[in-house]
Amino acid sequence: MTWSRLSDTLVGIPLKTPVIIASGVWPYDADLWDKNNLDGVGAICTKAVSNKSRRGNTGVRVWETSCGLLNSIGLQNTGVHDFLQNALPVIRKGGMPFFVNVVMESIEETQETLKALAEHDDIIKGVELNISCPNVDGDGMAWGVSPESTAQAVAASRSVWQGSLLVKLTPQCHDPYGVALAAEASGADGLVVANTWLGMAIDINQCRPVFNRTFAGFSGPAVFPLALRLVWQVCEATSLPVIGCGGVSTWQDALSMILAGASAVELGTAMFVHSDMPRSICKGLDAYLEGHKIDHIRELRGRAQARKGVF
Amino acid sequence: MTWSRLSDTLVGIPLKTPVIIASGVWPYDADLWDKNNLDGVGAICTKAVSNKSRRGNTGVRVWETSCGLLNSIGLQNTGVHDFLQNALPVIRKGGMPFFVNVVMESIEETQETLKALAEHDDIIKGVELNISCPNVDGDGMAWGVSPESTAQAVAASRSVWQGSLLVKLTPQCHDPYGVALAAEASGADGLVVANTWLGMAIDINQCRPVFNRTFAGFSGPAVFPLALRLVWQVCEATSLPVIGCGGVSTWQDALSMILAGASAVELGTAMFVHSDMPRSICKGLDAYLEGHKIDHIRELRGRAQARKGVF
Amino acid sequence: MERIDHNGTILKVRLISSEVIEVVLHCPAVALSAKPGQFVMLRLRGVLDPLLGRPFAIAATEAETVTLLVQVVGKFTHLLKTLPPGTKANLRGPMGNGYLERPSDKKIIFVAGTVGAAPLLFALQSFPELKKREFVLGVPGKGWGGFVSYVEEKTQNIKVCSDDGTLGIKGNALAALPETLGNNEEIWACGPLPMLKAMARKYIEQAGQVRVSLDMKMACGIGGCLGCVISTDKGPKRVCVDGPFFMAKEVDWNDME
């Protein structure tokens, strides 16, 4: 379908729909990147790419909770050079708009990764910088927890990457307003709000945490009300385009994100529930626009903010 | 039933089971407080009690999400004097152990409330201090967000209330370790971890937030992995008894909380799902103990911490 | 607890109009004690999504069964429509103290907005000796033909109004009501809030003769959560335990959005 009411340009990249597949959920199979098979999908974020290959975490990696999913994959990937050699050709052939999800490691490593990607900037138009990772040179906290380290990470990336730059925030920040402003001031073109929430599970038979690293990233429909609140807060702070991410799994969720101020949404866990979720969401959005005689989804962006209550 | 493997003393109060009904979910009907009808329930927390009566919030007050519930009741209650006159006799007659949930208002108001309760300390043995409410004399943030204001609230309450004092934390604190230590140092006998999480919902037909106050408190099974993580963190910080609260709705959830270090659990939203939830949970816990030949639930407390991984 | 939650089983889910299903459940505990005007909170067992029971008026009972008339509007009701017989359910209830009591020799004018007919049909079933009565049913239009036939089958002699005039009189249910009520007349009404509000306005002088069932979001159904509170002349009231039927006179209509 053409989805004319839904197509728009996001951080300079034209997207057929505002529904993006989030990082870490979509494999590099040729047929899964073929744009002819992806009706409803606006773009895809790749699995995390780091400078060198990473083995990921040992032990249990995924655990379902009520309407939610805990994961502790640990950024397993084969590194940027293998990505360029093996994944990029598949991606390119598929013809979908995409963002390369880049792990914020040390500043040098990240810059190396981005420089390697920049050599292919005829194909790679956008990067999604994942700042939920620990700043090992600093205090070991995630880059995205404070405005200061966020600014540092984004500025360092911006200096070597000229293409579109999405910055993916962590919900474990204490000051979403400050972090959003810091990312904006340091050169982000858009913000993804947000990565996973900090949760855990316990194995009642072994009497120990399910995950070897104790805590794990929490996603899925369960977190939607939290993610929507965070999107609302960030949209109050910034005028950058915001991509809502966290628990979106119905068209009503996607619309709520847009009414809160988002320009698009990412779907992670929902892709595990049903692979046709993007199309169902687009259908629902389109029918809503048609029913309310609204020409384009962009007219709804942030509309709920205009009538907001007082906290 | 007698639940001999589950009964224990919590902050000086003997409880038949470690399953407590959380504040704000149980009405004052005589039959619902009659201990003969409450097999499996260890104690009940009352609805919030403030100094003067409060009307609560206008507009929509409850909204269901995937496995979760948003609420914006606004502490509606008839004030401490009406509580003492009308609710207390019903509670007393029922014969259940209970905690009076006290709203942390201004220091003076809170102290007045506690003094009024203290006049009935032959009946009222325990108070649960809810520090998720805004400190209107301070910066308007919730008392529980920082260690400093937590210390202030707890110390002020402790000075006028000699009975058992539970302090109910807010998950919106940035430093759970610091807050827990502050409450401990200021005289708390136990910590309830925690109150609701900050979420929101949007009414897609009216294009506005569902709640007049925009944000609302998020509870139910959806939040369990977050609450368990917070309980784990607090139990690492403090040696006070901790009551796990947030999304508990199966015996496996309750056991996970206990393995993480909790001495008991509170059930809020789960009581809306099924009124026999406390008994089902006790049955599950008891069968687990029997199956593993463990004499008393207290032997499992914190057992998962002992084998914890590295974050 | 026995007085609150009961096991039930879906026996039948039948489409009676494009948007309305009749649901018959096996649940003796509720069937035996239900009074007209009362409702149940219906939930599936074994899943936590949908999480909480949804309130539905009891539309009829037989020895061991309870019948509901459900409009398909959202998450739970869409799911309910697809469920086969044998599906396990939890029924919380019967709930509500503001039920409909056997009227002495009054004439009752029943006013139903779409599925608001449910509790009124139960009242008719429960008070068969009720001779003096009228029944007005408002629906949006033709799509509701199957529902109109259903109600007609249960209780002869109904006046039908439709917003677009494609069924019965054109206009909302109020169009079919007298200007003023006789001294010995009462209205029992259930339907969407705008209809009830309009009616309260129309009979403002006689609001002590008008009973309305209010539809508020509910989480617990037992008076615990204070989610369903309305303002009345006697202070805040919980629709789940103090209602769902209230005298129009009691209700602070300005406070109902």
Place this chain on the structure above:
Amino acid sequence: MERIDHNGTILKVRLISSEVIEVVLHCPAVALSAKPGQFVMLRLRGVLDPLLGRPFAIAATEAETVTLLVQVVGKFTHLLKTLPPGTKANLRGPMGNGYLERPSDKKIIFVAGTVGAAPLLFALQSFPELKKREFVLGVPGKGWGGFVSYVEEKTQNIKVCSDDGTLGIKGNALAALPETLGNNEEIWACGPLPMLKAMARKYIEQAGQVRVSLDMKMACGIGGCLGCVISTDKGPKRVCVDGPFFMAKEVDWNDME
């Protein structure tokens, strides 16, 4: 997407042992293309709890139906046990490239730990010309009598072992296996990890003749989440797309907890 998710309907749920159900689903898309060793991720439609599909080996197919053998262990399987025919489901699959291929003229020794029999029964159904074979089934004990009969009915001539000796030979499935494998023999095994590990140890010299199906927690089933990754001699592999059957030789058993 068509190759991933398919609508299905539960046709039958039948208890065959105290803890095992046979589930028959209508799902032509899966039934037509399934190969032995492949599996589906089964989920209910209309609810988000349970959230994700659960992996189950395909135990049999007919023209339009798929049969699963499900041990009732947790949240989803307890729910599944109570579902009536007509319940709507989503089947993701058939999944897995490490399926079982038609053996040339080898003798196959099937080794099943409880419901691990499922994919092996499907292999027997799919390769009816398979003459040289043995089938060893290990179960905990008497409670599994119904399941043993079920397997016996599908494939004559099975050797049964039980941990407590109450059914067949006392001991686990390994007790019934030869010390070494003949050159023309292969083992196809599916069961709990300890059984597979023990077998890999027993035939460490002949691990190139042993195929095992691995059971890892899965979120996506399509190779996207990297939740089901194991270590092999060729680096990390995803059980969902590279398995679920692997040569025992490939697997890094020390890394499997």
